[in-house]
Amino acid sequence: xxxxxxxxxxxxxxxxxxxxxxxxxxxxxxxxxxxxxxxxxxxxxxxxxxxxxxxxxxxxxxxxxxxxxxxxxxxxxxxxxxxxxxxxxxxxxxxxxxxxxxxxxxxxxxxxxxxxxxxxxxxxxxxxxxxxxxxxxxxxxxxxxxxxxxxxxxxxxxxxxxxxxxxxxxxxxxxxxxxxxxxxxxxxxxxxxxxxxxxxxxxxxxxxxxxxxxxxxxxxxxxxxxxxxxxxxxxxxxxxxxxxxxxxxxxxxxxxxxxxxxxxxxxxxxxxxxxxxxxxxxxxxxxxxxxxxxxxxxxxxxxxxxxxxxxxxxxxxxxxxxxxxxxxxxxxxxxxxxxxxxxxxxxxxxxxxxxxxxxxxxxxxxxxxxxxxxxxxxxxxxxxxxxxxxxxxxxxxxxxxxxxxxxxxxxxxxxxxxxxxxxxxxxxxxxxxxxxxxxxxxxxxxx
Amino acid sequence: xxxxxxxxxxxxxxxxxxxxxxxxxxxxxxxxxxxxxxxxxxxxxxxxxxxxxxxxxxxxxxxxxxxxxxxxxxxxxxxxxxxxxxxxxxxxxxxxxxxxxxxxxxxxxxxxxxxxxxxxxxxxxxxxxxxxxxxxxxxxxxxxxxxxxxxxxxxxxxxxxxxxxxxxxxxxxxxxxxxxxxxxxxxxxxxxxxxxxxxxxxxxxxxxxxxxxxxxxxxxxxxxxxxxxxxxxxxxxxxxxxxxxxxxxxxxxxxxxxxxxxxxxxxxxxxxxxxxxxxxxxxxxxxxxxxxxxxxxxxxxxxxxxxxxxxxxxxxxxxxxxxxxxxxxxxxxxxxxxxxxxxxxxxxxxxxxxxxxxxxxxxxxxxxxxxxxxxxxxxxxxxxxxxxxxxxxxxxxxxxxxxxxxxxxxxxxxxxxxxxxxxxxxxxxxxxxxxxxxxxxxxxxxxxxxxxxx
Numbered sequence: 001x002x003x004x005x006x007x008x009x010x011x012x013x014x015x016x017x018x019x020x021x022x023x024x025x026x027x028x029x030x031x032x033x034x035x036x037x038x039x040x041x042x043x044x045x046x047x048x049x050x051x052x053x054x055x056x057x058x059x060x061x062x063x064x065x066x067x068x069x070x071x072x073x074x075x076x077x078x079x080x081x082x083x084x085x086x087x088x089x090x091x092x093x094x095x096x097x098x099x100x101x102x103x104x105x106x107x108x109x110x111x112x113x114x115x116x117x118x119x120x121x122x123x124x125x126x127x128x129x130x131x132x133x134x135x136x137x138x139x140x141x142x143x144x145x146x147x148x149x150x151x152x153x154x155x156x157x158x159x160x161x162x163x164x165x166x167x168x169x170x171x172x173x174x175x176x177x178x179x180x181x182x183x184x185x186x187x188x189x190x191x192x193x194x195x196x197x198x199x200x201x202x203x204x205x206x207x208x209x210x211x212x213x214x215x216x217x218x219x220x221x222x223x224x225x226x227x228x229x230x231x232x233x234x235x236x237x238x239x240x241x242x243x244x245x246x247x248x249x250x251x252x253x254x255x256x257x258x259x260x261x262x263x264x265x266x267x268x269x270x271x272x273x274x275x276x277x278x279x280x281x282x283x284x285x286x287x288x289x290x291x292x293x294x295x296x297x298x299x300x301x302x303x304x305x306x307x308x309x310x311x312x313x314x315x316x317x318x319x320x321x322x323x324x325x326x327x328x329x330x331x332x333x334x335x336x337x338x339x340x341x342x343x344x345x346x347x348x349x350x351x352x353x354x355x356x357x358x359x360x361x362x363x364x365x366x367x368x369x370x371x372x373x374x375x376x377x378x379x380x381x382x383x384x385x386x387x388x389x390x391x392x393x394x395x396x397x398x399x400x401x402x403x404x405x406x407x408x409x410x411x412x413x414x415x416x417x418x419x420x421x422x423x424x425x426x427x428x429x430x431x432x433x434x435x436x437x438x439x440x441x442x443x444x445x446x447x
Numbered sequence: 448x449x450x451x452x453x454x455x456x457x458x459x460x461x462x463x464x465x466x467x468x469x470x471x472x473x474x475x476x477x478x479x480x481x482x483x484x485x486x487x488x489x490x491x492x493x494x495x496x497x498x499x500x501x502x503x504x505x506x507x508x509x510x511x512x513x514x515x516x517x518x519x520x521x522x523x524x525x526x527x528x529x530x531x532x533x534x535x536x537x538x539x540x541x542x543x544x545x546x547x548x549x550x551x552x553x554x555x556x557x558x559x560x561x562x563x564x565x566x567x568x569x570x571x572x573x574x575x576x577x578x579x580x581x582x583x584x585x586x587x588x589x590x591x592x593x594x595x596x597x598x599x600x601x602x603x604x605x606x607x608x609x610x611x612x613x614x615x616x617x618x619x620x621x622x623x624x625x626x627x628x629x630x631x632x633x634x635x636x637x638x639x640x641x642x643x644x645x646x647x648x649x650x651x652x653x654x655x656x657x658x659x660x661x662x663x664x665x666x667x668x669x670x671x672x673x674x675x676x677x678x679x680x681x682x683x684x685x686x687x688x689x690x691x692x693x694x695x696x697x698x699x700x701x702x703x704x705x706x707x708x709x710x711x712x713x714x715x716x717x718x719x720x721x722x723x724x725x726x727x728x729x730x731x732x733x734x735x736x737x738x739x740x741x742x743x744x745x746x747x748x749x750x751x752x753x754x755x756x757x758x759x760x761x762x763x764x765x766x767x768x769x770x771x772x773x774x775x776x777x778x779x780x781x782x783x784x785x786x787x788x789x790x791x792x793x794x795x796x797x798x799x800x801x802x803x804x805x806x807x808x809x810x811x812x813x814x815x816x817x818x819x820x821x822x823x824x825x826x827x828x829x830x831x832x833x834x835x836x837x838x839x840x841x842x843x844x845x846x847x848x849x850x851x852x853x854x855x856x857x858x859x860x861x862x863x864x865x866x867x868x869x870x871x872x873x874x875x876x877x878x879x880x881x882x883x884x885x886x887x888x889x890x891x892x893x894x895x896x897x898x899x900x901x
Contacts, residue, residue: 030844046488047488047822047825047826048822048828049822049823051497064785078742081552087743087748087752088744090741090742090743090747090748091743091812093743094740094741094742094743094812094815094816095811095812095815096815096819097815097816097817097818097819097820098819099819099823100742103476106836114823115819116822121819145751145752145755148755148758148781149751149758152707152758152759152779152781153758155706155707156706156707158706158709158780159603159704159705159706159886160601160602161601169852169889180670211866213653229555238461246895251898252895252896252897253895253896254893254894254895254896255893255894256891256892256893256894257892257893258891259887259890259891260886261704261747261886261887262596262600262601263596263600263601264593264596264600264601274554289870294537295533296521296530296533297534297537302530305590306530306586307586308586309585309586309587309588309589309590309593310589310593311590311593312590312594312597313597318571331595332593332596333593334592334593334596362780364537365532366537367537367538367540368537368538368540369540369542371538371539371540371541371559371562372540372541372542372559373539373540374489374491374540374559374560375491375540375542375557375558375559377489378488378489378491378828379826379827379828380490381826381827393647427896436451436892441894
């Protein structure tokens with residue numbers, strides 16, 4: 001056949017992929033600062049730039065009874081610190097061409113910066129970041145302004161069917177667990193947060209033993225040690241945040257429909273998934289890659305988009321966190337075909353759990369994951385994210401070096417077994433946001 | 448048709464630090480321009496094929512055709528089954544995608560550097576041998592309509608922006624939404640795509656950009672091998688469709704279910720290639736940076752922090768597009784700020800440029816940021832390729848990306864005052880407001896399944 005002959009040249013390349021299993025990742029060095037912060041460092045002399053990220057176990061899982069307080073606290077760090085107000089902090093950084101970011105999720109909150117390594121830029125950046133970690137001002141006017149911005153962002157979420165659906169999904173999947181809430185909190189909870197709440201949160205969580213410092217750039221080990229010390233040296237030692245509660249399994253399926261004035265329905269399925277360092281990590285990761293984690297070539301994409309044209313985007317993913325994060329599937333489709341799309345998504349998941357992947361699918365996934373390894377560590381901005389994750393979740397320093405080998409070791413039976421043990425289609429949460437009608441419920445409830 | 452082979456131009460660019468970027472340019476006999484930039488930092492390569500076609504080449508009735516065709520480029524050729532392109536790239540550990548803009552349609556793969564040939568073989572194939580199967584088209588156009596619903600129909604700010612562009616421009620094809628109007632998508636036929644493909648997908652209407660750890664001469668030889676045999680096309684240049692002079696402020700209101708109002712203001716401005724003076728677009732870029740180049744810039748400092756009239760405020764302008772464009776500002780007011788007040792505050796920022804010279808301190812801050820970002824951009828081979836491809840595809844020289852910093856550094860405060868007085872004037876202004884319709888109470892219904900043990 002013509003098609004086959006034309007391809008023969010390419011299949012050679014495909015065969016080559018399997019032979020290259022051993023990839024050395026970047027050389028990661030690690031130590032602790034005097035006051036107990038863990039540091040991960042990669043020397044990257046090629047470009048005269050430095051990236052730093054200081055991560056705290058200070059995400060919304062630490063909100064306690066004040067939803068949104070950790071994100072609020074993090075967002076105020078750059079709004080005033082030491083003797084500088086927000087404008088002065090921004091001017092200091094931007095005058096030397098440095099970039100600053102603060103952000104937080106459910107597990108982590110962080111401050112990161114990118115700067116040139118020329119001495120003046122480097123000094124200003126380190127001094128500024130250190131100050132906003134250790135001495136944020138939390139001034140009343142800044143708090144009120146920031147509160148208004150968070151409330152505006154929450155309002156904006158309310159006009160997006162996707163945001164409405166995702167927030168509800170987390171509530172139903174995680175129930176009473178701290179992962180249930182949105183990191184920004186709710187309009188009511190954000191209104192109630194006081195300056196004392198913010199100060200207390202900073203005091204409790206922004207401490208050295210609760211911090212991981214990631215560094216990559218054109219500096220050597222001795223410089224990196226000084227840099228880490230300078231960044232977090234002024235923080236009190238403190239204590240690492242205590243272990244988070246267990247995530248409970250769901251005991252039944254729930255289908256919830258939220259009426260929304262949109263032309264599309266956003267559909268979500270969810271269940272608690274897996275944690276970082278989970279014994280099933282690699283079978284679930286590789287399995288999900290096949291199911292819905294590999295873009296256009298995934299099984300979900302094939303069934304929903306390629307065969308039926310039902311949705312522009314369809315996916316599934318595990319979000320591994322300190323405790324099991326979410327396992328989520330999602331798509332968007334015009335309201336009239338929501339029932340059909342949900343049916344296809346559920347059936348595809350069910351079939352994958354029943355049958356697992358074929359040998360060809362598994363091989364293709366392994367080739368994609370292992371062959372793409374050099375891409376995932378090709379830039380400093382990508383490596384620093386790995387450093388933060390490896391440090392924060394206490395993954396071994398050879399995690400990247402051994403990644404391909406672990407992917408390669410996964411078998412079809414392991415994937416099938418792990419999915420059958422971990423994912424129960426009879427206890428999925430189903431959310432529809434859009435124009436709703438009864439017909440979808442039957443699809444969502446079928447066993 | 449293009450003149451054959453102007454030889455290889457070799458350029459050594461000294462960059463800060465130790466790496467040297469070598470850029471090699473080469474034309475194939477069939478008119479395909481190949482640009483290779485060596486970056487040996489990581490053993491990867493990005494390969495991008497840029498076509499000079501996008502929504503600004505379209506006209507009423509077939510809007511969105513460039514973007515739908517981009518989707519169909521993954522749906523089978525004379526040699527490949529639908530979806531096979533993506534499966535081969537995936538099996539080679541590659542990442543791939545494509546994007547359509549006003550002035551271009553581009554396809555890219557990022558791969559381990561020993562696999563560049565996979566990309567060339569596949570891209571050369573679909574440059575001239577696309578199948579455009581009717582049954583695949585019927586499914587894919589539905590996918591694109593879902594994309595439109597997701598990106599535009601159900602997003603009130605996007606709806607407002609689409610209406611803003613459609614109203615602000617009269618003759619300029621920049622009024623056309625890249626994704627196309629829904630009724631044009633409904634009426635699109637596979638034959639429309641065939642015509643569009645034949646017309647624009649040819650080596651003499653494309654640029655191949657490769658950046659990564661590769662030997663430029665080997666890349667060129669590989670390009671000769673795979674793209675060399677492709678036949679060029681007789682190209683018709685798009686009609687000029689020059690925007691007539693605007694003669695007064697234009698106003699639009701968009702009413703849609705939303706929680707927050709939203710304001711867009713745009714002034715018609717020239718770009719590199721259409722400006723009366725070469726420096727004017729760079730002065731406009733500097734002006735936009737002064738407004739919104741970072742958290743210390745004027746919009747953040749004055750509107751978000753100072754007067755607290757906005758919860759978000761942005762300004763954007765690009766010196767590089769095929770046709771004249773706009774300097775655009777958009778903002779969301781704080782709850783206690785009226786839309787009139789917000790608009791007045793944004794316009795006040797513009798008026799200030801007409802009288803007061805920008806301080807040297809602000810100019811210096813912007814320059815340093817731009818110089819630094821030029822270094823930062825070397826962390827991404829993809830972004831480096833993007834800059835080259837974009838400039839070439841709008842008919843400019845990729846070297847402008849390297850001259851960019853210098854051209855901005857030459858801008859004086861007086862020049863910023865001049866462009867503000869010349870272009871940022873009321874008769875050039877278009878304004879759109881999102882006027883939120885109430886969103887009904889969100890009714891939710893819950894259905895519990897039976898309890899499962901285990």
